[in-house]
Structure formats: C-alpha cells, structure tokens
Amino acid sequence: MSAPDPQPDPAAGHAPEPGPRAPAVHYALGVDSGGSGVRIALGPVGPRGAPAAEPLTWHSPTPALVGKRGIDAAGLLGQVLPAAQRLLRQVGAERVAAVCVGAAGMASLGDDLRAHLPTALADALGPRRLALAADGVTAYVGALGQRPGAVVAAGTGMIALGTGPGTGPGDKRHGGWRRVDGWGHLLGDCGGGAWVGRAGLEAAMRAHDGRAGGSQPLLSRLEATFGPPEHLPGLLYPRSDRPAVLASFAPEVGRCAATDPVAAAILREAADHIARAAQAAFPHPPTTGQAAHGDDVGALALTGGLFRMGAPLVGPVRRELARRLPGVPVTEAAGDPLAGALRVASALAADALRLPVDGELLQVL
Amino acid sequence: MSAPDPQPDPAAGHAPEPGPRAPAVHYALGVDSGGSGVRIALGPVGPRGAPAAEPLTWHSPTPALVGKRGIDAAGLLGQVLPAAQRLLRQVGAERVAAVCVGAAGMASLGDDLRAHLPTALADALGPRRLALAADGVTAYVGALGQRPGAVVAAGTGMIALGTGPGTGPGDKRHGGWRRVDGWGHLLGDCGGGAWVGRAGLEAAMRAHDGRAGGSQPLLSRLEATFGPPEHLPGLLYPRSDRPAVLASFAPEVGRCAATDPVAAAILREAADHIARAAQAAFPHPPTTGQAAHGDDVGALALTGGLFRMGAPLVGPVRRELARRLPGVPVTEAAGDPLAGALRVASALAADALRLPVDGELLQVL
Numbered sequence: 267m268s269a270p271d272p273q274p275d276p277a278a279g280h281a282p283e284p285g286p287r288a289p290a291v292h293y294a295l296g297v298d299s300g301g302s303g304v305r306i307a308l309g310p311v312g313p314r315g316a317p318a319a320e321p322l323t324w325h326s327p328t329p330a331l332v333g334k335r336g337i338d339a340a341g342l343l344g345q346v347l348p349a350a351q352r353l354l355r356q357v358g359a360e361r362v363a364a365v366c367v368g369a370a371g372m373a374s375l376g377d378d379l380r381a382h383l384p385t386a387l388a389d390a391l392g393p394r395r396l397a398l399a400a401d402g403v404t405a406y407v408g409a410l411g412q413r414p415g416a417v418v419a420a421g422t423g424m425i426a427l428g429t430g431p432g433t434g435p436g437d438k439r440h441g442g443w444r445r446v447d448g449w450g451h452l453l454g455d456c457g458g459g460a461w462v463g464r465a466g467l468e469a470a471m472r473a474h475d476g477r478a479g480g481s482q483p484l485l486s487r488l489e490a491t492f493g494p495p496e497h498l499p500g501l502l503y504p505r506s507d508r509p510a511v512l513a514s515f516a517p518e519v520g521r522c523a524a525t526d527p528v529a530a531a532i533l534r535e536a537a538d539h540i541a542r543a544a545q546a547a548f549p550h551p552p553t554t555g556q557a558a559h560g561d562d563v564g565a566l567a568l569t570g571g572l573f574r575m576g577a578p579l580v581g582p583v584r585r586e587l588a589r590r591l592p593g594v595p596v597t598e599a600a601g602d603p604l605a606g607a608l609r610v611a612s613a614l615a616a617d618a619l620r621l622p623v624d625g626e627l628l629q630v631l
Numbered sequence: 632m633s634a635p636d637p638q639p640d641p642a643a644g645h646a647p648e649p650g651p652r653a654p655a656v657h658y659a660l661g662v663d664s665g666g667s668g669v670r671i672a673l674g675p676v677g678p679r680g681a682p683a684a685e686p687l688t689w690h691s692p693t694p695a696l697v698g699k700r701g702i703d704a705a706g707l708l709g710q711v712l713p714a715a716q717r718l719l720r721q722v723g724a725e726r727v728a729a730v731c732v733g734a735a736g737m738a739s740l741g742d743d744l745r746a747h748l749p750t751a752l753a754d755a756l757g758p759r760r761l762a763l764a765a766d767g768v769t770a771y772v773g774a775l776g777q778r779p780g781a782v783v784a785a786g787t788g789m790i791a792l793g794t795g796p797g798t799g800p801g802d803k804r805h806g807g808w809r810r811v812d813g814w815g816h817l818l819g820d821c822g823g824g825a826w827v828g829r830a831g832l833e834a835a836m837r838a839h840d841g842r843a844g845g846s847q848p849l850l851s852r853l854e855a856t857f858g859p860p861e862h863l864p865g866l867l868y869p870r871s872d873r874p875a876v877l878a879s880f881a882p883e884v885g886r887c888a889a890t891d892p893v894a895a896a897i898l899r900e901a902a903d904h905i906a907r908a909a910q911a912a913f914p915h916p917p918t919t920g921q922a923a924h925g926d927d928v929g930a931l932a933l934t935g936g937l938f939r940m941g942a943p944l945v946g947p948v949r950r951e952l953a954r955r956l957p958g959v960p961v962t963e964a965a966g967d968p969l970a971g972a973l974r975v976a977s978a979l980a981a982d983a984l985r986l987p988v989d990g991e992l993l994q995v996l
Contacts, residue, residue, distance in 0.1 A: 446840040454836050471819050475811040476911040546841040
C-alpha cells in the first residue's frame with residue numbers, strides 16, 4: 267500500500283539519532299507460530315506504520331511445543347531470538363521497535379507466553395512495544411490490514427473474525443473483535459474442510475448401504491482414497507488427527523461437484539454456513555440502502571487452504587455472500603498471517619494501531 | 632409367542648432319555664456381551680425352538696475386555712461359565728443343548744471368541760450347537776424373532792439390520808442380512824443420539840455467535856448442562872467418550888422440540904435418516920400395490936435408548952416410515968438382545984434356525 271520509505275515515522279515520536287547520518291530506520295518484527303512451524307519477518311517501519319519494504323524472513327518447520335502450561339515460551343524463544351538477531355545483523359540494526367507474536371491458541375494457551383515473552387524479548391531485542399495476537403487476528407490483518415470488515419479462514423476448521431467502527435474496544439458486538447465459530451469439528455467449524463469431507467464420506471457410505479441420498483461418485487472416490495468402505499472406520503477412529511483425515515476428502519467433494527448433485531449440494535450447504543459466519547462477524551451489516559449510498563462498509567476476505575478448491579466452493583460462497591452481505595466487496599487476502607503479524611508490529615512501532623485491543627485476541631504489553 | 636411347554640421338541644431329533652421319567656427338558660443358553668456388561672439367560676426349549684418358559688438370568692456389570700486380539704475370550708468365559716453352571720444346577724440340568732453368544736463388535740473383534748469358545752463351552756456346558764452373533768443380530772431376533780423385516784437400533788449410534796425372503800444366505804441384498812449404517816459418529820450413525828446431540832449443540836453455538844439458524848432455547852440448555860459455551864470445546868475434545876457426551880444432549884433437543892422450530896427440524900432430519908436406513912435394510916421393500924393386497928411384508932421394529940425420547944422423535948420417524956415403507960407395520964421390540972440370543976440358541980437346539988448364517992453377523996460352529 268505504500269512505497270518503500272526509510273524515513274522514521276514522525277508519528278512514532280522518536281527523536282532522530284544525533285549526528286550527520288540519515289534518520290534512523292526503525293524495524294518491526296512479526297512472529298507467526300502455528301502447527302506447521304514458526305516463521306518470523308523483520309521489516310522497516312514506514313509512514314503510519316505500514317511496512318516500508320519487503321521484509322527479511324526466516325522459517326523453522328518445528329512447531330512450538332504445547333504443554334501443560336500452554337504454548338511453551340522457552341522453546342519458542344529458543345527459535346525466535348537467535349533468528350531475529352541474525353536478521354537484525356543482516357540489516358545492520360541492533361534492536362527492533364516493536365514485536366507482534368501471533369500464535370494459534372494464543373487466547374487459551376498463551377499464559378506462558380504472556381508470563382515470559384516481555385522480559386525475554388526486551389533483553390534480547392529491545393522493543394518498546396509488544397503485541398500478542400491470536401492467529402485469527404494476524405490472519406485478519408494479513409488479509410485486510412487495519413480496514414474494517416471480516417475475514418473467513420477456512421482450512422481443516424472454519425472461523426470468521428470481524429471488526430469495525432463501533433462503540434469501542436471490549437464491546438464484542440460493535441467495537442471489538444467479533445469471533446464466530448471455530449468451535450472444532452464436533453461443535454461447529456461449519457463449512458470448513460473437516461465438515462465438507464465428513465459430509466462427503468457420509469454421502470459415500472449412504473451409497474454403499476443403498477440408503478437414499480447417497481453418492482456413487484463419492485463412493486468411488488472413497489474407495490480410491492481409503493480402500494474398502496467397511497474398513498474406513500478402523501482406519502479413521504484410532505487416529506488422533508481425525509479432523510485432518512476428514513478434511514483430506516474435501517478436495518474429492520470439490521472434484522465431484524461439477525457432475526454429482528450430491529457433492530454440489532454439500533458445497534452449497536458449506537457455502538451457506540460460511541456466509542452465515544461472515545455475516546455474523548461483519549461489523550454493522552449494511553442494509554441494501556446503505557450500500558446503495560456508497561458508504562464505506564469494509565471488506566470481506568476469504569483465506570485458508572479450503573478455498574484453493576476454487577470455483578466449486580468459491581462460486582457458491584460468493585453467491586451466498588452477495589445475498590447475506592449485499593454491497594460488501596469480497597477480496598482475496600492481501601497477505602498471510604506472518605504479514606499480518608509484521609503489520610501489527612509496524613503499526614505498534616508507529617503508534618498507529620487502530621485495531622481493538624481486547625486482552626484476549628489482541629493484547630499489547 | 633407360545634405357551635410354556637416342557638416337552639422336548641421332536642424336530643430336534645433327540646431320543647427321549649430311557650426310563651420311566653417324563654421326557655427330558657432341553658435348555659438353551661443366551662449370552663449378551665456389550666459395553667455395559669455381560670448378561671446370560673438359560674431357558675427351556677419349546678416347540679419349533681421358541682423359548683418355553685421365562686428364563687433364569689444373570690448379569691455382571693463388568694464388560695468383556697477388548698484387547699489386541701479383540702474381545703477377550705478367557706475373560707468372557709471366566710464370567711459366563713461359572714454363572715451358567717449355577718443356573719444349570721438351579722434347574723437340575725447338567726448340560727445345555729445350544730448356546731448363542733451375542734457380542735458388540737463380533738464381526739470385527741470376534742477372532743479370539745471364534746478360536747476359544749467352541750472347545751471351552753463344549754467342555755463346561757456340553758452344547759451340541761454354538762452360534763456367534765453380532766449384537767445387531769441379537770437385537771433383531773429379540774425385537775422380531777425370526778420374522779422377516781428390519782430393526783433400527785438407535786442409541787448413541789444408529790444401525791439398521793434387515794433380513795427376509797430372498798435368494799439365500801450370503802446374498803446380502805436379498806437373502807442374507809442387510810446391515811445399514813452403524814459407521815460411527817464421524818462417518819454415519821445418522822439420526823442416532825450423537826448425531827442429534829451434535830446437531831443441537833451446533834445450533835446452540837450458532838445462537839451464541841449470532842449466526843443465522845441458531846437456537847436460543849438450545850443455547851440455554853447448553854449453558855444449563857455444560858456451562859459457558861466458550862468452555863465447551865475444552866470440556867469435550869480431551870475426552871475419549873466424545874460420542875457419548877454428544878448423545879447426552881439429545882434429550883435436550885427432544886425437550887425443546889415442542890416449542891423450538893430449530894430443535895424440531897433437527898428431529899425431523901434425524902427421522903428422515905432413520906427412515907432411509909430402515910428402507911435400505913428392509914427386505915424387498917413393498918410397493919403400495921403389494922401392501923394393498925395384504926402380502927406378509929414383514930415388520931419393522933424400533934429399539935434402543937434414543938426412542939425413549941418419545942413423541943418428538945418417534946412421531947416424525949413413524950411419518951417418514953409411512954412414506955418410505957408404506958404398508959409395513961412398525962412395532963415395539965418384543966424383547967431385548969439377551970432375549971434374542973436365547974431365542975437363537977433355542978432355535979438352534981430345535982434345528983429351527985431359519986435366519987441367514989453368513990459367517991460374519993451370524994455364525995454357527
């Protein structure tokens with residue numbers, strides 16, 4: 267959104283360093299900790315807290331451990347601090363102005379991080395400001411920046427998160443974050459990958475049994491993927507990653523949808539669930555009248571691996587969104603959660619963070 | 632179905648014992664092994680293999696162990712043999728004519744039983760005949776005897792089993808057993824207790840999130856049962872008995888259905904699934920024309936704890952069954968799986984077993 271700009275941000279209130287050199291560049295550090303590993307990004311802070319240039323990045327495939335005290339701070343720091351110090355040396359800087367750590371499960375599993383990160387990061391990297399964010403928040407900011415609106419993140423699970431103008435932080439309905447679904451494969455995640463895959467496997471087993479409403483094409487895909495249908499329970503139930511196994515069948519539903527009405531109906535129902543979640547997360551759902559007047563109603567971004575299925579799902583989702591949120595632009599996510607974490611850190615460094623800080627999904631220490 | 636009759640069954644082909652005494656009474660032993668324990672019933676064999684009097688019964692709350700070799704034969708025998716010998720002494724007999732062991736998981740977990748039961752039972756109880764049956768078969772026979780038809784068993788899970796006139800044993804479509812659903816809570820069991828409970832909890836969480844299609848009454852029941860909705864994932868997912876936890880909410884859906892349209896819709900959809908399963912399991916689904924001619928079309932029995940919910944579920948189920956299986960009488964189950972196991976053993980003792988012996992759901996050794 268802005269050209270690279272090495273100027274320090276006047277809004278951040280830093281005095282320029284003394285001497286004949288050019289004004290100092292401030293750096294922000296974003297951290298994204300999730301099931302597939304830990305990633306960090308270091309980049310210069312531009313005007314109004316926008317990243318000022320392509321960041322340097324580093325990636326470890328080793329996820330942070332989750333133990334009795336939640337996400338293990340020492341293990342995460344053991345990966346992040348040396349890597350961040352190497353990136354700092356690469357850009358010739360000694361400290362960062364702000365850090366944002368985004369982590370899956372931050373709200374419920376972040377106690378150890380909240381207890382140990384402030385001091386450890388201050389000692390090693392010297393940031394003035396530190397933000398701890400749920401991965402939903404970094405996904406939001408990666409997708410939409412600080413614009414109002416909502417993000418639907420659909421992978422194995424499904425969660426929607428929205429924020430926008432309203433009455434202030436802490437008011438979840440109007441001013442804070444609106445978190446919708448994300449309750450896991452037995453209580454919700456409706457329309458997500460495990461939901462779609464399970465519905466597809468159920469329809470396949472209906473065909474296997476000779477029940478009405480079954481799908482022979484999905485049964486063929488089940489047999490090609492898992493073998494004899496009667497052995498599938500023995501394959502699935504002993505595993506600990508059952509939701510991922512279910513979600514692995516979602517692309518088969520997508521492949522069948524063009525010619526199989528049962529598969530197409532599953533994706534229409536998934537799209538309906540996704541649109542309901544987006545509607546509930548979106549701030550101040552506009553009426554058609556408002557939208558017609560050209561108000562800035564915010565944007566909706568779709569993100570996550572499930573949408574790689576493409577038209578069979580994205581088509582129905584866009585149709586349902588047009589019905590439930592008329593006039594709201596639906597966009598591709600501009601960046602990923604790592605970009606979102608860096609963006610939060612940059613905004614924090616520039617005192618330009620406008621997102622609600624609620625102490626749960628987004629916390630500034 | 633028949634009056635008590637201590638006469639030996641001529642069809643069984645036993646020679647009456649010599650001497651001046653009355654003709655000997657033959658006894659059959661039924662065993663029902665399931666998750667809630669082990670039960671046995673010993674009763675006299677009547678004409679054509681019908682039980683001739685109320686049996687003596689015994690119950691242990693200790694279920695048979697399931698280990699790497701499946702259901703543990705030694706443990707089951709350790710409970711059954713002494714109890715059966717005590718019951719034999721009570722009736723003044725020394726041996727049984729036939730035994731039927733019905734067990735949950737017999738088809739997939741019965742290898743150890745098939746290996747060890749014949750010899751051990753022969754040594755201790757001396758039966759001429761032994762049948763091993765899946766619990767679905769004993770539920771069928773308990774409910775319908777040897778009549779053609781189908782049984783729907785709905786508790787935490789849901790399975791339908793049917794049999795009837797056709798081309799002979801082993802032909803699953805026409806002459807053998809037709810097993811439908813029972814695939815567990817992630818692949819089917821559609822319309823069962825876990826299915827109903829999960830749908831109810833999903834609707835409650837929709838209301839909690841402000842999504843369209845939620846149910847405020849179900850949300851109130853969730854809060855009364857489990858506490859704050861946002862803590863429910865933490866309560867549910869770590870447990871190993873997740874299906875039972877889901878099913879524990881099914882009665883709440885039943886309680887709300889009279890006044891809550893969302894709960895009522897869940898039970899209508901469950902009823903549709905149950906009726907589809909019954910239709911697929913039923914032998915030779917009659918056309919309306921056939922039924923009008925008064926053919927014996929067999930019967931359908933509903934059994935299992937879910938139907939204790941009563942009218943909110945049974946009403947829609949009967950309506951759906953009338954639509955999918957017109958003319959088929961829907962009956963209460965006459966007896967439970969233990970009665971079914973005893974009935975199979977009695978029929979076997981009298982050489983009057985007419986049910987398909989397929990080596991999987993029902994095996995005679």
